[in-house]
């Protein structure tokens with residue numbers, strides 16, 4: 001944890017967000033600030049609206065009410081060309097990777113590049129994709145492979161390579177370590193932290209993985225009761241007496257994550 005990081009500018013601001021489906025209200029008066037340069041973990045029970053929040057921020061879920069700004073610009077109700085300019089500046093790893101199964105890894109990485117820069121020639125696209133593939137720790141020969149030929153961890157890395165295709169400032173990760181074994185998950189966390197540092201990224205990271213929170217998140221936002229009930233370092237959250245927060249961080253899995261973070265600290 002490095003709470004000092006990200007103390008400057010706010011890169012995402014959400015105010016009074018309201019989302020719902022039919023009779024079900026998912027968010028009601030949700031506020032959140034994400035600071036430039038931080039890795040913000042977003043946690044909450046299943047169905048509390050973490051993915052819906054991410055979808056609202058990236059413009060895939062028009063909210064019932066509220067204001068959202070990213071990079072200092074309001075993102076709701078933008079003209080298509082204005083939205084495109086903003087979308088170029090972020091990358092997204094959706095839950096499960098969401099790779100196109102009929103395209104190779106290299107072709108998957110090229111999808112956003114072709115979308116935003118349709119004029120680039122094939123050789124340059126190949127070159128950019130090859131660079132992104134290697135950057136995410138995949139072997140160079142992963143480029144021509146299809147997703148079905150990859151392990152779960154490799155698929156996540158390929159999804160990350162695609163999310164980084166346009167050199168984003170802001171990265172959205174939706175449960176990136178779900179389905180990975182603990183060693184694969186720890187390796188993915190290390191990759192995220194190292195890319196954040198090297199590329200100066202801001203990371204909005206939805207997770208259920210306590211190890212990830214302890215290992216790489218600067219702050220954690222907790223979703224409950226249709227809003228963000230608290231944001232802070234894990235120590236700051238532990239000082240609160242909200243029952244979900246206490247149960248989450250101090251339950252058996254929370255204690256195991258602390259022990260594992262302490263072991264990792266002792267090794268460095």
Ligand SMILES: Nc1ncnc2c1ncn2[C@@H]1O[C@H](COP(=O)(O)OP(=O)(O)OP(=O)(O)O)[C@@H](O)[C@H]1O
Nearest residue numbers: 021024026044045046047048049050051052053208
């Ligand atoms: N397109 C949709 N239509 C109807 N209901 C939806 C839609 N998208 C999400 N919901 C509902 O909104 C609620 C919040 O969903 P969301 O996927 O954001 O939860 P989550 O916190 O990400 O959960 P999990 O941790 O299980 O992934 C859920 O009850 C879900 O069923």
